Amino acid sequence: MKLRYSTTSPFVRKVHVAALELGLADRIELVKTNTADPASGLNRDNPLNKVPALALEDGSTLYDSRVICEYLDAQGKGGLFPPAGPARWTALRRQALADGMMDAAVLRMMETRRAENERSAAWDARQKLKVTQGLAALEEDHLGPQLDIGTLSIAIVLDYIDFRFKADDWRAAHPKLAAWHKTFTTRASLQKTLPHD
Numbered sequence: 001m002k003l004r005y006s007t008t009s010p011f012v013r014k015v016h017v018a019a020l021e022l023g024l025a026d027r028i029e030l031v032k033t034n035t036a037d038p039a040s041g042l043n044r045d046n047p048l049n050k051v052p053a054l055a056l057e058d059g060s061t062l063y064d065s066r067v068i069c070e071y072l073d074a075q076g077k078g079g080l081f082p083p084a085g086p087a088r089w090t091a092l093r094r095q096a097l098a099d100g101m102m103d104a105a106v107l108r109m110m111e112t113r114r115a116e117n118e119r120s121a122a123w124d125a126r127q128k129l130k131v132t133q134g135l136a137a138l139e140e141d142h143l144g145p146q147l148d149i150g151t152l153s154i155a156i157v158l159d160y161i162d163f164r165f166k167a168d169d170w171r172a173a174h175p176k177l178a179a180w181h182k183t184f185t186t187r188a189s190l191q192k193t194l195p196h197d
Contacts, residue, residue: 003068004033004045004053008195010102010160011065012052017152018069020189022076028054066095069149080149087148094141094150097134098157104130105157109164131161139174145184155184163195 003019005012019025033040035049045053046063053063054071062068073080082088104127111124138154158181161170171178185191 001027001057002029002031002055004031004042004051004055006033006035006051008163008197009051010106010156010195011099013159013193013195014065014153014156015052015054015068015072016193017156017189018072018080018149019076020192021080021147021152021187022072022078024072024076066099073149080147080152082148091148091150095153097137098150098153101131101134101157102153102160104128104134105160105164135170135174135177139177143177143180143184147187151184155181155187155190159185159190160195 003012003015005016016025016030019028033042033051033053035042035051042049042051042053045055045061048063050063052065052068053061054068055061062071070081080091082091108124108127108131111119111127134157143151143154158170158177161168
């Protein structure tokens, strides 16, 4: 399998961590891809020109981190997606919240790269509010040590906020979440895949 990736995308990182946790990383070739480069051929693997995109051995492709992670879970030893029931719905709800926060944080980061006279303070504030509200919800959640697609996604979005928005001190207002993050992110898969430029 071939995974189109960038070193900064939290969505790619989610797939990479899932592959490591499921024992599949050695079956995946990483193909660094610049999503802004039309010559990269990314559109053949994902018509949206987004990473991650996973090319399978049969020539087909999968895209969107949620789809790829579920595919890898089915190919590997499983466990990231609990069976139908309360634990599954909790894990999927947490993944949806974390993915929404990732979307908002990525949009905020992209806004900072626009020319200063083209930036929208109102747009940035709307995206930041989504992240802030997500952090507040996570502070009230009862996160535990279990690894599933929900907790994995939460750890990754918190690391992304640290990576892109160091000045936003989310820990001060969310001490329970901060304590959980400090313990959970000692996992080797998370330490090995920290985002970098």
